[in-house]
Amino acid sequence: MATITKTQAGTYRVLIRKSRFGVPQLIKTFTRKVDAEAWARKIEGEIERGAWRDVGGADRMTLAEALKKYQTTETPKHRGAKVEGYHIKALKEEALAKTVLDRVTRGNVRSLCDRWIEQGYAVATINRRLTILHAVFECARVDWHMTGLSNPAEALKLKGATERERRVSSAEITALCDSSDSPWLPAAVRIAVETAMRRGELSKLRWSMVDLDACVTKLPGQITKAGKTRGVPLSPESIKVLRELLPAKKSKDEVAETSLLGGIQPHSITQAFGRAVKRSRAQYLADCAKSGVIPAPDFLADLTFHDLRHEACSRLAKIFSLHELMKIVGHTSPAMLLRYYHPDPEDFAMRLRDVAMVAASSMTSEVMP
Template identity: 40%
Template sequence: MASFRKRGELQWQARINRKGFPAQVKTFSTRAEAEAWARQVESEIDRGVFVSRVEAEATSLSEALERYEREISAFKKGAVQERSVIVVWKGTDLARRSLAAVRSADVAKLRDEWLKTHKSATVLRRLAVLSHVFTIARKEWGMEGLLNPVELIRKPQVSNARTRRISTQAPSPADAPSTERRLGDEVERILAATGSDILPAIVRLSIETAMRRGEIVSLRWEHVDLKRRVAHLPSTKNGNSRDVPLSSKAVAALESVRSDTGTAVGKVFDVREDTVTQAFDRALKRARAIYLDECKRAGEEPDGRYLTDLRFHDLRHEATSRLADIFPLHELTKITGHKDTRMLMRYYHPRAEDLAKKLA
């Protein structure tokens, strides 16, 4: 039987005691709400479908996020990136609510607010983290009756495929007519503008091997065999190890770093992932500024696409497209580390003029 008692002037507490079940207690603003809740719980007990919501109602979203960060996120490869998403969720008003009180409508409202100022991919990542928090709470933290509010809402449609290819033309002679001027290799321009000692080797290694930024930064000399021209990656993004063949240019890039350090053990590049991206972005801005200054002095109109909209990760796209001209698909997947050939095709962007040359 359910019992009800008034708490203060504005609250009613309902309590249900059934043999073989933990006591269920919940407080409401009115007696009618308390009685409706009690009838629902007693009906579920009678039908044998009752699942206790006590822990879900006693745990705030903020507390669940903290536990998730300690027990789940900390052991992911993308722990640093996911931690920043958790910080965002902890800063919302929803973080103060209990897990059981977070509704799909609340999450949908927040989704719509974020989409006004953030890209769809960013919002989708945030929703994915929240969804996993609820999934873990239900499957591993004993909150079986907890509903996942993210499962019922529409997800933002993401269209972030990149097709940016890098200009690889040789620069024109200084006395060439303006109508025949070639802008030159964008990568070489960027490296000429950098103040970093190791960015040139990292960039050249990336564009020759299609390795990810994190794979390059975590590369160790113990796993590099310059004689066999192979770099071993014991742990990658998809959880598998792989061996990456090294071109002569990739070997030269590695040898240039080893000649400076004089070591054959430890990390090849003693640098963080974000530092690589920041150095690349700074060099790109300097290279663009130098190019604009050249155009101004020559009285020419600058190319709006040259040395713009270029990211470090585009080097992996460029490398994959180049390697696709050499290796068949089944061998290319072994080099790039893609498990799904559909994902690999997102990285392969042949130039139409290059394909035309293969036609009779």
């Protein structure tokens, strides 16, 4: 039987000893005696049925507290710490965040997902939040010694996340660069579409990582998403852009640790790109109205800086094989690379036509005397 004693503070302390069941001594304090008795009956019943789990404090820590602890101890280790922080902030504002970890169920999480869908959140955004929830519960279970805690976000991901297939035309790139108010964005855009480097990699690129004579950039693991060193070949166009950026009247040693893009931060690239898209689209619409031309609905519309990486992968795929391209762009699986490769059907048709023409020419030469 559980022992219930009244403390000097007027609360009720419950002590449960069930060592013969392999259960450690359990202690919990309640404001009301009726709650203490109810908890004692519940726990003793679970122990005797073999259903009790050692949640190690998960019945006292709320989801909001767990998210805060996770953000303090784990998030700083992640490359996408800033973006992850935004999602954690949103999760902490949910009503479910006030629930203790042990009471958060799979049904609760599913209901949360349904509400996010009704509110118009993208599937990709919801899946990112589910990934964070899964990581928080795993961290609590493994690192915070809440071994009996179940993970309500286990294997819970929404299907139907749309994969972007947006190609960026040369005309759009020119318009964006011409309308940008940033001294660094035009160079960032041109290098990105030629090399498939990520926004974060470009912002951290130093001249010491670039070999213009060998036409290659060596990205150290500290700045790549996968944490692995990667060599990126430089096209003649990217070499031209880099030579224009090269500081004048400075020695090689002075230039070595200088940022290529003047120390611009990743979020600043995104903001400058967004301004350039709006400005160039507005100019395009004005030019169309002036000349009486019907504007194309997708020209300079719905563009993100990351679309440049998609475009670069599709262009480089015409030159390099699958495994070579994976090494260049830093993808660890062919499946991931295929999400970035968006070929034009017209290119396939042209290749088929060329093959047919070669075959026809060969047959003609065979029948000639």
